[in-house]
Amino acid sequence: MKLNKTIIVLAISAVFLSACSDTDETDAGLTDGSLNANSGINDASTTGLNKGYGMNDSAMNGNGDYASTLGPEFNDPNNPLSKRTIYFMLDSSEVMPDFVTVISAHSQYLIANPSQHITLEGNADERGSREYNIALGELRAKSVASMMKARGVSEGQLNVVSYGEEKPAVLGNNEAAWEKNRRVEVAYQPR
Amino acid sequence: MSFFNKVLFLVAFSLSVTNSHAALTIEISEGISSALPIAVAPFASAGAPVNISAIVNADLERCGYFKMMAEPAMPSKPNTAAAVNFNEWQAASQNYLVIGQLADSGGGQYNVQFQLFDVYKSGQLLGYRMNSSAADLRKTAHHISDLIFEKLTGKKGVFSGRIAYITTTNLGSKKQSQQLQIADADGFNPQTIASSVEPLMSPSWSPDGKKMAYVSFERKSAAVYVQTLATGERVRVAEFPGINGAPAWSPDGTRLALTLSKDGSPDIFILNLSTRSLTKLTKSFAIDTEPSWSPDGNSLVFTSDRGGKPQIYIVPSQGGDEKRLTFSGSYNARASFSPDGKNLVMVHGNGNDYRIAIMDMSNKSINVLTSGHSDESPSFAPNGSMILYASQKGGTGFLSAVSIDGKIQQKLVFNSGEVREPSWGP
Numbered sequence: 354m355k356l357n358k359t360i361i362v363l364a365i366s367a368v369f370l371s372a373c374s375d376t377d378e379t380d381a382g383l384t385d386g387s388l389n390a391n392s393g394i395n396d397a398s399t400t401g402l403n404k405g406y407g408m409n410d411s412a413m414n415g416n417g418d419y420a421s422t423l424g425p426e427f428n429d430p431n432n433p434l435s436k437r438t439i440y441f442m443l444d445s446s447e448v449m450p451d452f453v454t455v456i457s458a459h460s461q462y463l464i465a466n467p468s469q470h471i472t473l474e475g476n477a478d479e480r481g482s483r484e485y486n487i488a489l490g491e492l493r494a495k496s497v498a499s500m501m502k503a504r505g506v507s508e509g510q511l512n513v514v515s516y517g518e519e520k521p522a523v524l525g526n527n528e529a530a531w532e533k534n535r536r537v538e539v540a541y542q543p544r
Numbered sequence: 545m546s547f548f549n550k551v552l553f554l555v556a557f558s559l560s561v562t563n564s565h566a567a568l569t570i571e572i573s574e575g576i577s578s579a580l581p582i583a584v585a586p587f588a589s590a591g592a593p594v595n596i597s598a599i600v601n602a603d604l605e606r607c608g609y610f611k612m613m614a615e616p617a618m619p620s621k622p623n624t625a626a627a628v629n630f631n632e633w634q635a636a637s638q639n640y641l642v643i644g645q646l647a648d649s650g651g652g653q654y655n656v657q658f659q660l661f662d663v664y665k666s667g668q669l670l671g672y673r674m675n676s677s678a679a680d681l682r683k684t685a686h687h688i689s690d691l692i693f694e695k696l697t698g699k700k701g702v703f704s705g706r707i708a709y710i711t712t713t714n715l716g717s718k719k720q721s722q723q724l725q726i727a728d729a730d731g732f733n734p735q736t737i738a739s740s741v742e743p744l745m746s747p748s749w750s751p752d753g754k755k756m757a758y759v760s761f762e763r764k765s766a767a768v769y770v771q772t773l774a775t776g777e778r779v780r781v782a783e784f785p786g787i788n789g790a791p792a793w794s795p796d797g798t799r800l801a802l803t804l805s806k807d808g809s810p811d812i813f814i815l816n817l818s819t820r821s822l823t824k825l826t827k828s829f830a831i832d833t834e835p836s837w838s839p840d841g842n843s844l845v846f847t848s849d850r851g852g853k854p855q856i857y858i859v860p861s862q863g864g865d866e867k868r869l870t871f872s873g874s875y876n877a878r879a880s881f882s883p884d885g886k887n888l889v890m891v892h893g894n895g896n897d898y899r900i901a902i903m904d905m906s907n908k909s910i911n912v913l914t915s916g917h918s919d920e921s922p923s924f925a926p927n928g929s930m931i932l933y934a935s936q937k938g939g940t941g942f943l944s945a946v947s948i949d950g951k952i953q954q955k956l957v958f959n960s961g962e963v964r965e966p967s968w969g970p
Contacts, residue, residue: 444853479918481898481920482854482877482878482891483746483964484745484834485847485849485854487789488831514761514764514765516743516761517745526917
């Protein structure tokens with residue numbers, strides 16, 4: 354479907370002849386070219402643009418809270434294995450002392466269960482630019498990964514991904530929400 | 545070998561032609577005091593399905609340069625030059641008058657003509673007649689707006705352009721999903737080109753407007769895709785371990801700058817799209833990300849925290865000295881060049897506020913243009929006059945546009961869901 358557009362400079366009555374001939378030429382040339390280009394783009398993109406991608410298949414669904422099925426220790430609030438989120442200060446990837454026990458507990462579990470894999474999902478709060486936050490989330494996840502490796506976890510058990518600010522745990526534009534979003538989630542993968 | 549794995553997408557359903565509902569409503573929140581008074585008299589419509597004069601009126605109104613005359617205040621509604629009485633438009637204090645009419649040429653085709661008059665000189669400035677299919681009438685209206693805008697301001701109009709952005713539905717719930725959409729510059733004709741329950745990010749237009757590069761987490765980790773808009777064909781161009789992000793086309797369209805963390809810290813790489821060769825451009829141990837090319841292709845700006853906080857740096861595209869450009873403010877990120885290369889626009893953070901700022905490359909002075917708390921993702925209009933960006937209020941993300949002098953502000957209100965990461969197409 355070629356939407357052919359043509360342009361004709363209106364030949365208007367003598368009253369308006371003050372807009373003299375060279376103006377008409379310029380206008381006609383300019384407009385002709387850009388309109389042809391327009392209709393070309395329109396033909397092509399409209400067809401293609403209606404064919405979007407749907408990627409909502411099962412591979413994209415989360416694995417839920419798989420860790421809670423691993424054993425009672427993962428659900429016991431007094432056991433550090435029940436804690437699977439490590440929080441961070443603003444623009445920092447340094448693990449705070451409070452979370453060392455949690456990281457050590459998961460490390461011990463992984464050493465004892467070498468076929469178990471985890472993904473460390475780094476996240477950031479919404480402030481600042483999105484791609485920089487992807488980098489910040491990765492630094493946080495890598496900080497946790499290096500602590501686990503230092504404790505003897507095999508590198509092959511650890512996968513790192515950063516979602517930056519794209520997957521907030523809590524919605525909101527205040528510090529209460531932001532501090533819950535600056536985090537690394539320890540996601541146990543189904544064996 | 546999954547690198548450059550080609551995925552073909554076939555046409556599965558028929559084309560829907562008249563999908564032209566608005567996804568966005570654009571409100572002008574601030575204009576300039578010297579706005580030019582102009583009247584767009586209602587065109588004789590010949591029963592056409594699209595109200596051309598209303599679209600032209602809305603285009604000219606939201607750009608901020610014009611003060612539009614309301615229809616009820618018009619002394620008359622001429623459709624032909626012969627019916628124009630300049631005295632009455634002078635008496636109504638109008639500088640310019642637009643008239644027009646449509647004729648039904650049969651077969652779903654219309655002949656559209658319009659004329660722009662200088663009211664005080666009692667003369668015609670522009671006059672065109674063009675054929676348009678019914679489906680194309682909106683585009684024709686935007687084209688008329690572009691012609692009028694250029695004639696009266698000397699700058700190229702951007703009403704015929706397109707914008708890309710990402711919307712989120714069911715934000716924060718388990719059903720959250722992202723759509724990468726393309727719409728006309730006035731928010732009409734929104735079309736989803738990619739959709740995923742996992743994050744989609746960083747849409748980047750190819751310089752010819754025919755392709756879109758973006759980041760998708762659809763395979764549970766980041767990958768960069770290049771999608772041809774016309775055919776829907778898609779190529780996965782980068783899926784290395786770690787970050788695959790921030791794609792930016794070189795001005796000649798042959799290369800993509802990317803952020804990859806496959807070697808450890810995130811660095812800027814250049815991917816040659818035809819040879820598939822990958823060149824590492826920056827090698828710091830800090831975060832280097834968000835590359836953007838200068839219009840001449842000779843250099844790139846990028847964000848780095850090598851000095852402790854994120855700041856903007858510049859590097860020759862062939863590699864070489866990496867120089868810091870920003871020294872004002874504790875946070876400067878996501879810079880990109882104006883089309884003439886004279887300015888950089890960026891996210892500028894001070895304390896808890898992240899705003900859009902423009903930097904003059906000649907003297908490095910920074911001018912903050914916006915007043916939000918969380919403004920991000922600035923993108924220049926192709927004519928360099930406006931900057932589109934993402935903003936937030938009350939937890940809702942929306943798009944705004946600001947003129948490069950900060951004097952004209954527009955708010956683009958999205959009808960449902962959150963909208964972010966706008967990118968103005970070429």
